[in-house]
Amino acid sequence: MRGGTFITVEGGDGSGKTTLIHSLALKLQQTGHEVLITREPGGSPIAEAIRAVILSKENTAMDARTEALLYAAARRQHLAEKVFPALQRGVDVLCDRFVDSSLVYQGYGRGLGLDAVWDINRFATEGCMPDLTIYLDLDPEIGLKRIQNNRDREMDRLDLESLAFHRRVREAYLLVAEQFKERIVTIDASVSKEEIAAQAWTLVEGKLKL
Numbered sequence: 443m444r445g446g447t448f449i450t451v452e453g454g455d456g457s458g459k460t461t462l463i464h465s466l467a468l469k470l471q472q473t474g475h476e477v478l479i480t481r482e483p484g485g486s487p488i489a490e491a492i493r494a495v496i497l498s499k500e501n502t503a504m505d506a507r508t509e510a511l512l513y514a515a516a517r518r519q520h521l522a523e524k525v526f527p528a529l530q531r532g533v534d535v536l537c538d539r540f541v542d543s544s545l546v547y548q549g550y551g552r553g554l555g556l557d558a559v560w561d562i563n564r565f566a567t568e569g570c571m572p573d574l575t576i577y578l579d580l581d582p583e584i585g586l587k588r589i590q591n592n593r594d595r596e597m598d599r600l601d602l603e604s605l606a607f608h609r610r611v612r613e614a615y616l617l618v619a620e621q622f623k624e625r626i627v628t629i630d631a632s633v634s635k636e637e638i639a640a641q642a643w644t645l646v647e648g649k650l651k652l
Contacts, residue, residue, distance in 0.1 A: 456585030550614030
């Protein structure tokens with residue numbers, strides 16, 4: 443039994459996930475909610491160590507199934523060590539990426555199949571899914587340009603993928619959002635960050651009945 447609300451933000455690289463999460467956290471805190479901001483892969487010491495292996499530019503030879511299994515392993519540790527305890531304490535959890543990222547990046551982008559990747563993650567998560575997922579939809583060409591222009595952000599292995607790969611990922615996100623539309627809400631991420639934040643806050647208010 444969990445008392446907190448589990449909210450995830452999804453989207454391609456450069457879509458503004460981190461900016462939105464911090465905006466939502468501030469608003470929730472202003473309404474008296476305790477909030478945990480976290481991310482995947484990572485979010486806990488062991489999961490962060492796995493993240494370093496997954497995203498290292500040195501590991502270009504990584505097999506697609508290995509990659510999918512590592513993401514699921516990091517996710518399991520993150521849930522067990524951080525997310526589950528927070529939700530049980532009544533803390534609202536805002537997470538940058540979750541299962542949907544694995545479905546689209548490994549299941550579709552890498553061609554492993556959505557069902558195969560979902561089976562791995564169903565075991566890892568014990569069926570724990572977000573109460574609300576906000577998908578920030580953006581042309582990947584725009585997102586990649588944002589990343590290149592952000593001098594504070596270090597390029598990782600996935601940033602080195604082709605534009606065609608990132609286009610497949612976007613296509614998959616749209617398919618997954620349609621498949622799970624009771625949970626996933628799409629926001630156009632090409633508009634201003636203020637407009638994105640306002641739309642997302644309306645969704646969160648409705649979910650938490652604030």
